[in-house]
Amino acid sequence: QPVLTQxxxxxxxxxxxxxxxxxxxxxxxxxxxxxxxxxxxxxxxxRYLLYYYSDxxxxxxxxxxxxxxxxxxxxxNTGILLISGLQSEDEADYYCMIWPSHASGVFGGGTKxxxx
Amino acid sequence: EVQLVQSGTEVKKPGESLKISCKGSGYSFTTYWxxxxxxxxxxxxxxxxxxYPGDSDTKYSPSFQGQVTxxxxxxVNTAYLQWGxxxxxxxxxxxxxxxxxxxxxEGGFDYWGQGTxxxxxx
Numbered sequence: 001q002p003v004l005t006q007x008x009x010x011x012x013x014x015x016x017x018x019x020x021x022x023x024x025x026x027x028x029x030x031x032x033x034x035x036x037x038x039x040x041x042x043x044x045x046x047r048y049l050l051y052y053y054s055d056x057x058x059x060x061x062x063x064x065x066x067x068x069x070x071x072x073x074x075x076x077n078t079g080i081l082l083i084s085g086l087q088s089e090d091e092a093d094y095y096c097m098i099w100p101s102h103a104s105g106v107f108g109g110g111t112k113x114x115x116x
Numbered sequence: 117e118v119q120l121v122q123s124g125t126e127v128k129k130p131g132e133s134l135k136i137s138c139k140g141s142g143y144s145f146t147t148y149w150x151x152x153x154x155x156x157x158x159x160x161x162x163x164x165x166x167x168y169p170g171d172s173d174t175k176y177s178p179s180f181q182g183q184v185t186x187x188x189x190x191x192v193n194t195a196y197l198q199w200g201x202x203x204x205x206x207x208x209x210x211x212x213x214x215x216x217x218x219x220x221x222e223g224g225f226d227y228w229g230q231g232t233x234x235x236x237x238x
Contacts, residue, residue, distance in 0.1 A: 001177065001178060001179065034223070034224070036216075036223070036224030036225075038161070038224075038225075040161075045211050045228040045229065045230055045231050046153075046161065046211070046213075046225075046228055047228070048216070048224060048225060048226045048227070048228070051216070051223075051224055059216075061226060062226070093160075095160065095161050097161075097163070097224055099221075099222045099223065103175050103221075104163060104165070104166075104175055104176065104177040104178070105151070105163040105166075105177075105224075106163055106177075107153075107160060107161040107162065107163055108160075109160050110160040110161070
């Protein structure tokens, strides 16, 4: 199973933007995959945020604000979750996920976002 | 309203068997895949496997193949995760979740159950 690399932690101030990354191994091209993103707060199940393939193929989870958005950096083989206008309630763990060609899905290790 | 309701907390001894459940409602249960996700204490999410209740087609992560069994009973809109012989290392929260894409397993999970805490301790 491929390993999706997420920084263990990230921080930003209220009102700022947070850019969370999910780096794929070099043998998997981020351009060819949907990247799924989830938010999890302590004591709660994960919440589906969105998926991103391209600017013309993306989708937002039910009730997820538009300040959560996805993108890719092909040069870094990385999927990106951008959270704009940070609020204290955005403090949570964030996970990426893909479905590689192994007939199963895989999650990244997660990033703990602190809103200072 | 789409809902996935999981069975309650389980405390078992290593070596015992266990079957936990996930009941779906508010949508066509046989049309969407249902997956299982493990979260060990203080750790991240792990993709375990997924089943299509319409025909019980099942796919497992290599890490969990042979360690657990995923099944479904479409007559009662319920998916199951079972162990034949629990280990202490199976202690974790287990979530069921609905696949984002009707008929296809290749996607994320859009609706999640509340989780079932499984503790295996002597």
